[in-house]
Amino acid sequence: MIKLLIYESLKRYVRLALRFYFKKIEVNFEMPLPHNRPIIFAVNHQNAFLDAIIVAVSSHRSPHFLTRASVFNSSVARFFLDILKMMPIYRFRDGIGNVKKNDQIIENCVKLLNKNQSVLIFPEGNHDLKWGLRPLQKGAARIAFEAEKKAGYKLSGLIVPVGLQYSHHTRSRGNVLVNFGSPIEVKDFVPAFQEDTKKGILQLTRAISKGLTKLIVNIQPLSHYEEIKEKWLKSRSQQGNLKNQLLHDQELVKALSGKAQKGENGNSSITLNKENRNRNWYLWPIAIYGWINHLIPNFFMRLIIKKFVKDPHFHGSIKLAGGIFMYPVFYLIQAAFFWYFTGNWLWGIIYLFSLPITGAISLDFFQRK
Secondary structure (H helix, E strand, C coil): CHHHHHHHHHHHHHHHHHHHHCCEEEEEECCCCCCCCCEEEEECCCCCHHHHHHHHCCCCCCCEEEEEHHHHCCHHHHHHHHHCCEEEECCHHHCHHHHCCHHHHHHHHHHHHCCCCEEEECCCCCCCCCCCCCCCCCHHHHHHHHHHHHCCCCCCCEEEEEEEEECCCCCCCCEEEEEECCCEEHHHHHHHHHHCHHHHHHHHHHHHHHHHHCCCCCCCCHHHHHHHHHHHHHHCCCCCCHHHHHHHHHHHHHHHHHHHHCCCCCCCCCCCCCCCCCCCHHHHHHHHHHHHHCHHHHHHHHHHHHHHCCCHHHHHHHHHHHHHHHHHHHHHHHHHHHHHHHCCHHHHHHHHHHHHHHHHHHHHHHCCC
């Protein structure tokens, strides 16, 4: 009960924190998510544990999710990760003996699904800071079929592809679209699975891949990735909302990909967009106020990333973690000093609430697009 209370409280707090970390966050559902059916969320993976956090707080479901086992090394980490409904998944680099522990993890997932709960999986198997979908592992399909098998093929489980589309992977105050796709009925693939296990798993994995591809910008082929990405970012135009932005970007990338594979110059019929960098200069006093009041926490955040975070895939995740835990501590300390020197508790509270708002404005104002 206590763990559930902590989880739900953190979920609401993180949902609020994301509104400050991102300039714009939109959640789109192609179909409503059911309350009483088992669901495997199959999510594209570009941004370390930030991906899992965003999906976990974006719907009424509270999924358990698999994460790499190395983060479970300490007893303190295991305690908090257990509260957050995280389960370790072992890779070959963790040793063959540890990889065998995955059988128990899969069994735990099967039990959860048979209780109509949800599980979040990254079927690509690793993360990559690229706008594209990598070949999928078969773990999501295997777990789905094992759960059906355990229930005598009467479970009626769903796999919901979820596409995360970032405007920038590691920078705060970017945009993100959380795109919940149409649910895939596992029972539709059961006949193929019963006929041939490998055939059923392959068909379901392909369906997941197809579902995810519709939800993100998927730059292919990888041999032309940098060329297509550069032309896409230079020639795209801004749309009214992130869903329309995705549709626009998908069409543009498709056109550029076709030209790249034919060896054509993508600029020949693509108009390069001159990005509008005009700022709302009337906000500059607020932006400077926010910048000054964030000098100390921003310094420590940069120091932490420089000294301890070698993998750029974790930069966005660490920035969000700092926004959730470290920055509020600095805000409280600064507000306490302000209260002490002014002797007015009301002004102290006003000052406290001004910090996250003006911090976001400052980032929007000074950060390059």
